[in-house]
Amino acid sequence: MSDKNVMVFIEYNNGKIADVSLELICEAKKLASKLGSAVTAVAIGDKIATSLPLLGYHGCSKVFLYEDKRLANFTSVPYAKIVVETIKKYNPYIVLFGATTNGRDVAPRVASELKCGLTADCTDLQIGEHDIKDKVYKDILLQIRPAFGGNIIATIVSPESIPSMATVREGVMKISPPNMELTIEIVKEEHQLSADDFMSEVLEIVRKERSVNLKGAAIVVSAGMGAADEDSFALVKELAKTVGGVVGASRPFVDSGRLERDHQVGQTGTTVRPNLYIACGISGQIQHRAGMAESKRIIAINSDPNAPIFGIAHYGIVGDIKEIIPRMIKAYKNKL
Amino acid sequence: MGLNMIVTVKQVPDTHDVASDAMKPDGTVNRAALPTIFNPEDLNALEEALKIKDRVGGKITVITMGPPKAVDVLRDCLFRGADDVVLISDRKFAGADTLATSYALKCAVEKIGKYDIVLCGRQAIDGDTAQVGPQLAEKLGINQITCVTAVKELSDSFITAQRAVDGGHEIVKSKFPVLLTVTAEANEPRSPSAKKVMMYKNIDKKTTDESYDETYMTAGDNAALTFIKEWNVDSIKADPEQCGLSGSPTKVKKIQSVVLTASNTKQIQNNEQSIAALINELRAEHILG
Numbered sequence: 001m002s003d004k005n006v007m008v009f010i011e012y013n014n015g016k017i018a019d020v021s022l023e024l025i026c027e028a029k030k031l032a033s034k035l036g037s038a039v040t041a042v043a044i045g046d047k048i049a050t051s052l053p054l055l056g057y058h059g060c061s062k063v064f065l066y067e068d069k070r071l072a073n074f075t076s077v078p079y080a081k082i083v084v085e086t087i088k089k090y091n092p093y094i095v096l097f098g099a100t101t102n103g104r105d106v107a108p109r110v111a112s113e114l115k116c117g118l119t120a121d122c123t124d125l126q127i128g129e130h131d132i133k134d135k136v137y138k139d140i141l142l143q144i145r146p147a148f149g150g151n152i153i154a155t156i157v158s159p160e161s162i163p164s165m166a167t168v169r170e171g172v173m174k175i176s177p178p179n180m181e182l183t184i185e186i187v188k189e190e191h192q193l194s195a196d197d198f199m200s201e202v203l204e205i206v207r208k209e210r211s212v213n214l215k216g217a218a219i220v221v222s223a224g225m226g227a228a229d230e231d232s233f234a235l236v237k238e239l240a241k242t243v244g245g246v247v248g249a250s251r252p253f254v255d256s257g258r259l260e261r262d263h264q265v266g267q268t269g270t271t272v273r274p275n276l277y278i279a280c281g282i283s284g285q286i287q288h289r290a291g292m293a294e295s296k297r298i299i300a301i302n303s304d305p306n307a308p309i310f311g312i313a314h315y316g317i318v319g320d321i322k323e324i325i326p327r328m329i330k331a332y333k334n335k336l
Numbered sequence: 337m338g339l340n341m342i343v344t345v346k347q348v349p350d351t352h353d354v355a356s357d358a359m360k361p362d363g364t365v366n367r368a369a370l371p372t373i374f375n376p377e378d379l380n381a382l383e384e385a386l387k388i389k390d391r392v393g394g395k396i397t398v399i400t401m402g403p404p405k406a407v408d409v410l411r412d413c414l415f416r417g418a419d420d421v422v423l424i425s426d427r428k429f430a431g432a433d434t435l436a437t438s439y440a441l442k443c444a445v446e447k448i449g450k451y452d453i454v455l456c457g458r459q460a461i462d463g464d465t466a467q468v469g470p471q472l473a474e475k476l477g478i479n480q481i482t483c484v485t486a487v488k489e490l491s492d493s494f495i496t497a498q499r500a501v502d503g504g505h506e507i508v509k510s511k512f513p514v515l516l517t518v519t520a521e522a523n524e525p526r527s528p529s530a531k532k533v534m535m536y537k538n539i540d541k542k543t544t545d546e547s548y549d550e551t552y553m554t555a556g557d558n559a560a561l562t563f564i565k566e567w568n569v570d571s572i573k574a575d576p577e578q579c580g581l582s583g584s585p586t587k588v589k590k591i592q593s594v595v596l597t598a599s600n601t602k603q604i605q606n607n608e609q610s611i612a613a614l615i616n617e618l619r620a621e622h623i624l625g
């Protein structure tokens with residue numbers, strides 16, 4: 001075993017380990033197996049110990065646990081200081097955070113204090129090498145992310161500062177099935193915080209249930225501005241219902257107020273990888289494609305034969321939504 | 337009561353409409369082909385500072401780090417009501433990643449000295465990292481509230497703000513000094529004032545390394561600026577090793593422009609038979625139930 005461990009910052013959502021943290025554990029497992037090392041985690045909260053075996057089922061071998069009543073809610077300074085303490089004590093080689101609001105709040109503070117590199121909102125991670133002048137750095141983390149409004153994909157490295165740190169976009173990494181036979185070592189830690197470190201007081205937390213679970217859906221039927229009139233939108237919803245899918249949308253469609261933000265697919269929305277993605281009246285700009293290009297099958301319906309969405313679609317139907325969708329619904333129902 | 341506020345802003349290439357001529361053949365971005373704009377969420381940060389000033393009084397100093405041309409955004413800040421503006425510019429800052437940027441900003445903020453609130457835009461549209469705000473807060477050793485969507489309560493020693501979190505929001509209270517990162521949801525930035533445009537349209541920058549004059553913090557509003565301060569590595573007492581490329585642990589290994597992955601698109605005719613055949617094909621493959 002090498003000592004190039006991969007550490008994951010664990011986040012909680014309504015008392016449950018957030019999906020993104022499990023995604024990261026699974027991704028960390030892949031990286032660790034390339035490095036011949038292990039996956040560790042840092043979990044911060046109050047009365048969270050019973051949630052931790054789940055991390056083990058997904059391949060995390062050791063978790064550093066900090067429990068304190070004052071840590072029940074996320075606050076920037078205490079959480080950042082604890083992560084820094086843990087990194088200094090255990091020297092991980094790579095540290096991963098979810099690119100969530102809180103992950104992106106805490107990770108930069110940690111990187112700043114440790115003076116190490118941090119790449120935001122990665123969509124892919126690899127192990128590879130990099131050379132600077134005559135020196136070759138082997139087995140380093142390649143941090144891959146869209147930049148410049150999604151128009152370019154950049155590969156970032158930080159070979160001279162250890163650990164390499166990245167925040168990783170939610171929904172991009174896959175959760176592999178749990179293995180209930182795997183166990184995890186829970187290491188209880190004492191933090192070194194003083195009363196002065198608790199600088200924020202969380203007065204109220206409001207979390208709505210998501211209005212749709214795009215990430216978990218096998219079929220997503222999405223509406224774009226080409227489906228913006230009432231009849232077309234009704235057809236999109238009917239198609240989704242008929243085939244047992246959920247409704248997604250492009251950003252301008254969401255901006256127009258007919259669906260909540262949870263329905264937005266794309267760079268600034270949710271990343272989906274369903275078995276089937278049906279794009280109805282979506283032009284397929286890069287920021288939209290970033291959130292759905294990895295769907296197993298893509299059907300594009302668009303009246304413009306030159307719409308960029310056809311460039312990534314497996315099946316293209318050129319024409320009006322109002323003709324095409326009723327034909328699809330009819331064909332589907334005919335067979336039942 | 338009067339609060340002292342520092343706002344950080346950035347001039348950015350407009351990434352909303354990147355036409356293909358903005359990409360060089362090697363896949364890198366031809367920044368020169370893109371118009372520059374005031375980073376949108378930095379305008380929200382400035383607006384939030386102006387709103388706080390409207391509510392409880394105070395002074396607003398705006399800092400930007402960038403090339404000489406970045407004075408444009410500082411002038412814009414004066415048009416909208418900022419009290420003082422500072423350009424930090426030096427070749428030694430070039431190539432800075434977020435760590436080196438936050439270090440330079442920290443040195444400038446410390447030169448200004450007195451502040452209750454630092455406001456940053458949540459993120460800049462050229463990098464979308466959202467890292468500089470929290471890193472600046474850490475370097476200053478102060479608290480932070482990120483993704484602020486509304487300022488609720490204000491007193492002379494603390495602030496209560498609403499921040500967006502995944503799937504909802506929370507209300508957080510913090511003592512001063514504190515750094516806020518402000519989102520587009522927080523407000524609608526005001527327009528430049530015609531009077532201030534007249535006053536400042538020709539104002540230009542001047543290199544100065546005198547210590548920052550804190551008395552302006554208490555001077556009357558009518559004390560108009562005569563020039564835009566320009567500071568460099570020496571005047572903010574920054575360690576050149578921690579600036580620019582040499583202070584940046586992250587390196588860009590590779591840049592690829594995003595090209596459509598040319599998949600084999602199967603054209604389906606828009607008629608009943610072809611569409612039914614497609615549906616049946618997907619059924620046979622268990623893509624459709």
Ligand SMILES: Cc1cc2nc3c(=O)[nH]c(=O)nc-3n(C[C@H](O)[C@H](O)[C@H](O)COP(=O)(O)OP(=O)(O)OC[C@H]3O[C@@H](n4cnc5c(N)ncnc54)[C@H](O)[C@@H]3O)c2cc1C
Binds near residue numbers: 250
């Ligand atoms: C920083 C940034 C982040 C962004 N993030 C996202 C994001 O997360 N998600 C996202 O979706 N967008 C995002 N965008 C916006 C993105 O660039 C596009 O503007 C958007 O995806 C376009 O939406 P659309 O395809 O619905 O609308 P349009 O581009 O207006 O396309 C409408 C399409 O419908 C077709 N059409 C019209 N009528 C019909 C009809 N009757 N039948 C069939 N077809 C018809 C038209 O031919 C056209 O192709 C982002 C932009 C930026 C700058």
